Amino acid sequence: MAAGAPRVFVSHLSGVAVFDPNGDQVGRVRDLVAMLRVGRRPPRLLGIVVEVVSRRLIFLPMTRVTGVESGQVITTGVVNLRRFEQRPTERLVLGELLDRRVTLVEDGEQVTVLDVAIQQLPARRDWEIDKVFVRRGKSGALRRKGETLTVEWSAVSGFSLEEHGQGAENLVATFEQLRPADLANVMHHLSPKRRAEVAAALDDDRLADVLEELPDDDQVEILGKLKDERAADVLEAMDPDDAADLLSELPEEDKERLLTLMQPDDAADVRRLLSYEERTAGGLMTTEPIVLRPDATVADALARVRQQDLSPALAAQVYVCRPPDETPTGKYLGMVHFQRLLREPPFTLVSSVVDSDLKPLPPNASLPSVTSFLAAYNMVAAPVVDESGSLLGAVTVDDVLDHLLPDDWRETEFHGPEGVPDGQH
Structure with missing residues (x-):
């Protein structure tokens, strides 16, 4: 930016793309780093925290910024991929x-x-x-x-004093457009105090989505700072399998207290999941797949698939069962992939196009067995059926990956850009 250029308000920089001189995107702005100075001298802006493609947060010194204008940040092209670590003398502006x-x-x-x-x-x-x-x-x-x-x-x-009970409305508004995984990445790098304040400012559904993307330690920390009633509400808003995973990290007394506060139906699903070994189909599955009765039509199935709250993996196929049609269901008859649904007339009954040849998984199937099943049949979800033939739930590929990757995968970057000079912040 040339001397004398207009000032920039930092809220306008959140999420802005960062480009090198060739026009290739390096990442997006997630925060700015400043150093407070003695007296009332304006803080010096040290650099920008940039989230690169691999979701690593790196530090971009302001000396390497050549332009901040027109909704973008331009760098000199020399980027240090070392993970950003905040120093005691530094403050995150946003x-x-x-x-x-x-x-x-x-x-x-x-x-x-x-x-x-x-x-x-x-x-x-x-x-x-x-x-x-x-x-x-x-x-x-x-x-x-x-x-x-x-x-x-x-x-x-008053900027140099730590404030207790600091609000978070404007920070949350700044990150409103972030996907849950990206907001989780931002929250992970906040201080525990600030992380708790942001969690308090999020609504239950948004916080539930973010918790599902955070490392276990952060999940437990945030849940522990919520009032019990709100913690139960957030657990209800989470996918049952993710709620069960989180509760399994808590002491037995805390787990039982929160389960008691949850709605009975939601608590029953979570208790059922907690009864299975963690690295089995029963421990991995969600209890909320799309279940249809045999007399449902293709139009009914497509209407269910279109529901906005469904993950892509759960929306990939529907499961046809006799009543009752909530897990555990009546007799499991088979499944229909959404591509097959798209090829059939809307009035066609799902029972006439069901795939009943593929043997479902038992709840005690091991993680390697589940992985092999998904890989062998090129599927993103698989039904889990008990000995009586009732559908218990479905295992999705994202939950399998969570257990195949290292425990710290959310904090470790894979396959990031290569050939970029590595310096040090």
Whole structure:
């Protein structure tokens, strides 16, 4: 950015693409790193936290940024792929400065930080945070109820103090468009205090989706900081198999307390999953596949497949069973892949196109057996049926991969870009 260019508000940079000089995308902006200075001197902006293709968070120094404009960040092309690690003297601008309560020096009034602006210093490559966009009124109040104003950094105080009970509404709004896995990656790299505040600001469904993508330790930490009633609500919003996995990490007393607070039907599904060994088809399966009766039509099946909340793996096929049609069902008759559904007239009964030749998995099938089954038949989900012929659930390929990859796979990058010079932050 040339000297004298307009300032940029950091909320506009969240998720912005980062390109090298050839126009190839390096990654996306996930945060900015600043260093607070003594007195009321504006903080120096050290660099940008960029999420690269492999989902690793790396540090891009501002000295290697040649442009911040038109909804993109341009770099010199030399990128260090070493994982970003925050140092004690550094502050994450989006993660730690937004939503903070600070004080206007002029009159001592408490205000909430909604955004901050950065600007490149004239004739230099250094960047500073020079403006603060704040809202008057109590923290958490609706924006329209308080006057907003932009002030110089020196006009406020309180950034250097850790604030207890810091809000997270504006940070959550900044990451609103992120997929759950990407938001989980962001939350994993926040401090425990800030992570708990963001979790408190998310609604139950969004938090449930994010928890399913977090490492076990983070899941347990976040759930432990929620009130029991809300923790039970979030567990109900999770897929039953993911809820069972999380509860299995808790002490028996805590697990039983939360199960008691859950809705009976939801708790029954989770208890059933907890009764199976972890690395078996029963322990891996979800209890909520698409189940249809034999007299259902192809049109009925396609309507169920189109449901927005279904994962692609669960939407790949429907399972035809006699009543009752909730797991554990009546007699399992077979399944129909959605590609077959697309080839049939809407009025066709699913019972007439069902695939009954493929033998389902028993609940005690081992993880290698499940993996071999999916690979041998080129499937992304498989039915799990008990000795009486009732459908218990379905194992999806994503749950199998979770158990095949190393325990720390969410924190370890695979197959990242090669040939990029490796330096050090």
